[in-house]
Amino acid sequence: MDANGGPGSWLPVIDHGRCEAKRDCIRVCPVDVFDVRQIDEADFAALGALGKLRSRAHRRVTSYAGRAADCTGCGACVTACPETAIELVPRTL
Numbered sequence: 001m002d003a004n005g006g007p008g009s010w011l012p013v014i015d016h017g018r019c020e021a022k023r024d025c026i027r028v029c030p031v032d033v034f035d036v037r038q039i040d041e042a043d044f045a046a047l048g049a050l051g052k053l054r055s056r057a058h059r060r061v062t063s064y065a066g067r068a069a070d071c072t073g074c075g076a077c078v079t080a081c082p083e084t085a086i087e088l089v090p091r092t093l
């Protein structure tokens with residue numbers, strides 16, 4: 001995927017039920033969008049049974065796109081994530 005529209009046009013969306021906090025997104029993102037930290041309670045509560053199981057197995061640590069506004073849509077995180085937990089969606093206002 002190539003940059004289309006530049007910063008602010010794309011939003012990286014993370015499936016916290018798939019993320020295993022392996023930090024590949026942090027390693028590859030050229031503009032430092034991601035943080036890996038404890039999952040928010042509301043996000044944990046929203047997971048299905050399997051997602052909760054996986055989250056607990058990884059100490060409830062997950063990735064967040066804390067600086068999503070800086071995303072250029074390069075797609076590197078989508079390709080790098082071994083759990084296919086990141087999707088790029090067009091940002092709507």
Ligand code: SF4
Nearest residue numbers: 029071072074075077
């Ligand atoms: S698409 Fe590129 S710029 Fe956007 S979060 Fe992923 S690695 Fe970073």
